[in-house]
Amino acid sequence: MGVPMTAKLFLSDNAAPCHPRLWEAMRAVDQADSPYDGDRLSQAMDEAFSAAFGRECAALWVATGTAANCLALATMVQPHGGVVCHREAHIEMDEGGAPGFYLHGAKLLLAEGDNAKLTVDSIRAVVDPIRDDVHQVQPHAISITQASEYGCAYRPHEIAAIADCARAKGLRLHMDGARFANAAAFLDVPAGEAAGSVDALSFGVVKNGGMNAEAILFFDPALADVARYRRKRAGHLQSKGRYMAAQLLAMLEGDLWLENARAANAAAAEIAASCGDRLMRPVEANELFVRCNAAERDALRERGFAFYDWGGDAARFVTAWNSRQDDAMDLARAISGL
Amino acid sequence: MGVPMTAKLFLSDNAAPCHPRLWEAMRAVDQADSPYDGDRLSQAMDEAFSAAFGRECAALWVATGTAANCLALATMVQPHGGVVCHREAHIEMDEGGAPGFYLHGAKLLLAEGDNAKLTVDSIRAVVDPIRDDVHQVQPHAISITQASEYGCAYRPHEIAAIADCARAKGLRLHMDGARFANAAAFLDVPAGEAAGSVDALSFGVVKNGGMNAEAILFFDPALADVARYRRKRAGHLQSKGRYMAAQLLAMLEGDLWLENARAANAAAAEIAASCGDRLMRPVEANELFVRCNAAERDALRERGFAFYDWGGDAARFVTAWNSRQDDAMDLARAISGL
């Protein structure tokens, strides 16, 4: 068990180390303070995130992206309702059934879409045929992922169209932003535009240099009021929450979150440039899906690269805030030399 | 908001700073490693805790005591069952309904007992009248708290009697050990004796100098197998779990957990010695429940002591691993001078 420390790591951004400025921020709160979210930093989060997004929001910390997504959705979806999401969304594929738990049995309604992105058409293909009767689960919300599971970014106009669709149908809109920073960095627009008018955003930090803190941003205060109770009820109200608040505020400070994401994106772009036809998806964040067969993957691994197979003749490479320029260039060369 | 930093803090051990040796341990794992619990330290936990308890166990980290308690109970109790616990147990009073969430609506069956400790008699007073029919919720488990909500320790023979009772009735036995270290230090017996033959133990660290890690120890591997799925499903499987594992292993290393608890207990004992008749409960851990009226509490606060009122003419003082000798002596003098 464990990853060989000598490897050139492109397995996932979810295991990278914690950024030094977050360590400093955590150290700075290492004295007794009010427990739970009563400390000064936890109390400062609403203002800091509202400023960053140019829009009033309530910001709650939690330890994981799964908790962030599911707590956000639990405020929007009644137990007898459903959530429209992409067939390959994280909440459907990788959260061990957490939405079923947090939403008390509400259902995920699976939609299609290239590159794991929903469109108004793909949403309507799911929602429109649902009869408004009690025999079928009615949608209560839509969840989109920025950047998507395949590392692709929703453009502001795409989000706006989906938000309009949601409003027209009386649905709430959630954004899973586990890699929101990478999308925002790619789009090169303000945070508020990369989020659009969603009702809640899971603002990811762990994959972007954090240790163990994510933020849930609620742009409707009524949802935040429910979420505070649900967070405690889910065992996610840490008594020393200030160590999480410290991470989150340090990320916002001087736009460290964007700086980290840009570094990861740049490494990915460098590799992408050498992949040519092998690229299976546009590279718009820090993930590369690369066509290569078993022999080729073996060859790459022999040269010290660590990454995941991705079904059939494919490999996934993920860069992180700390990906070394050298390693990225090595990988680029190795792929083009296959 | 926030606690005045100049106060002499006896509010709670749940907001104390993180112990330096835990910081070191966390720093030592600050490079990429396998995510979730695949890293070297997470994988070492079973062995380390088995050694500490002299009994084979599976050890899982989670971030909070509420998650630890509720995940443990969720492996023991079916949704249509119940858990016998004390009327003032943390799971009943202070977890925001988390047992109802994690146990899918199973019921807490409330029993009496001095100093918030259950006895075989108080358990039987709840369980025996329950008819074995489908109209009444049947007990599936018992949960006891070591040390209790009033800072009192179960003696090994008391636990043994309750465990016998549980076995005789086909019930599982869980121990909430948010302050297990304080109880073990007070009892001055090996960890395994302070736990007795429970099926699972929530081994508390956050109140004893941890940052954000607790351990759930399962002495029956079948329960741990279920818990792993439930932990993920509850959003408690952190991707950088190694920072939690580091805290937990550092606590075991050189019995730091006992050292910290002894320090907190000693401070409490020092204060207790000056309380005389004012003591409302035996002081067997790091909590003092002290009779004093509003004027007396005001007087203490004016002298810089921070603590909670505890209903009527009572105050609660809690010491921590880092309580300063000076502050404890000051408080002792202040109380005896009332």
Add this chain to the structure above:
Amino acid sequence: MGVPMTAKLFLSDNAAPCHPRLWEAMRAVDQADSPYDGDRLSQAMDEAFSAAFGRECAALWVATGTAANCLALATMVQPHGGVVCHREAHIEMDEGGAPGFYLHGAKLLLAEGDNAKLTVDSIRAVVDPIRDDVHQVQPHAISITQASEYGCAYRPHEIAAIADCARAKGLRLHMDGARFANAAAFLDVPAGEAAGSVDALSFGVVKNGGMNAEAILFFDPALADVARYRRKRAGHLQSKGRYMAAQLLAMLEGDLWLENARAANAAAAEIAASCGDRLMRPVEANELFVRCNAAERDALRERGFAFYDWGGDAARFVTAWNSRQDDAMDLARAISGL
């Protein structure tokens, strides 16, 4: 198994036969019609119950009182909330944990009160100490039982006071009316006054001569909209619902529900008149709680009376719509002759 058919039955009203006029009404719908609640009679229920209660309501059929209570509460209480009810309420004591299931783990908050009736004071004794923070389960609703578990009726002014209290605290109000008919008959006021301004009423029919139908009346249409989805989701939307609608409408027709309740109440009153000091509770419906020791109970059973022991030196006798005058007089004589 089974009750000796020769016994004089005072066990419970929940096992009495079905009233002939309900049989007729069921027969009358014994041809194909729209399934679920699309048939003519199901569609007529709102109007019929609104007329009976002098107040606009939506009426849904379900098969059991447990389903009625829990579906009603599920529309009022979020999963992280609580319901104030009497410590001896049916939802707490006799529904096998159904509230935990239907309310997704919400909590019953137990209050005191003579004769199993809540009062404003007993409600406030539970609700007022609950801090408005996330560590404690917040009340979302109050549930009262008309007539109470001890067969006692809330007077209209008592309900009004509780309803005012509920409104002042932002809580919904539910009434379990498993024996609502008996209470209304006793109070001799219009149905609407016996219900007061509750948000929902479980209108009991099974204990009053029905076969297998109860009504949930929602006086707020928004609650009914949720309930329709929850009813289907709970497997309580029968495809041949017309047989239930027929029972319910037949009960309203010519006030059969009151006629049946008056008959049961009269039998109870007859027995009560002979009980003297033995009566442990006021007899305001169709239940008698009678002090009598084991020898006395044996003597009664030898004379052919069937009834339940009720803990200690007590017996419970329940009359029903079809209780025979002879049997009631026999029992009255037998008790006075003890």
Add this chain to the structure above:
Amino acid sequence: MGVPMTAKLFLSDNAAPCHPRLWEAMRAVDQADSPYDGDRLSQAMDEAFSAAFGRECAALWVATGTAANCLALATMVQPHGGVVCHREAHIEMDEGGAPGFYLHGAKLLLAEGDNAKLTVDSIRAVVDPIRDDVHQVQPHAISITQASEYGCAYRPHEIAAIADCARAKGLRLHMDGARFANAAAFLDVPAGEAAGSVDALSFGVVKNGGMNAEAILFFDPALADVARYRRKRAGHLQSKGRYMAAQLLAMLEGDLWLENARAANAAAAEIAASCGDRLMRPVEANELFVRCNAAERDALRERGFAFYDWGGDAARFVTAWNSRQDDAMDLARAISGL
């Protein structure tokens, strides 16, 4: 609202009247008896169904097929698990999310298969790719429908293959038998062979001439023990259960269930014989899926036939135990004359 009484009804078997012999049986239990399932008939069900199936089973009544399916599955599937079922299964499409409710958020894992029937291959296509790790919902059971949603029957060897597959993978096997009678009649094999070695069967009666009773048969007594608690907890333990037991036993008596199903199947076969190429599915029970365009459907409706559109150029016709020979012949002629 309501169906025109003059129509020739092929809408659904779920709204047909109740068979006269069931009325008689219900009348015969119309005197006070032990409540819930303590009466003589409820107690006789295990033996009667064991005899009918040639295999020991425990038989529980409930009012609806949704409750039968979901209670059965709730005994087999932990909240963190999943159920493999067909993409068009009733539990997925038509039960308003009831499986999410009863199974506490467990997930339906959707498989393919012609005519809404699963095969070992289609099951393995879903199950085999699921990694045995906590990030993905693990299957705990398989649910098949006899006859399928498209009225097609599993042959005994097909069930045996699926049962072998289930056992090999450690999964439980459930059969939704809403139209089990129609399948058994079509297969012309003993009940036990039409069910195969499933762990539980939802034995449908309502669509086959019942009023409001279905049976859940558990071939493993441990599952039945859990189901009894869950049934009460779901509000499905009727106090006058004898009226349901009477229906179920009357159905078994003299194989009325098969007689009714044969009548419905015969009517369907008569119509099918005239459909030629229009038949979209084999007719192996009492449902016909017939290709016909909007104009043709209008023409049929003008001639007095009531039926459902089935998406695109299709119509569904369902016969019932009481379908009149005349009406079936009329419909056959009308279709062949299109």
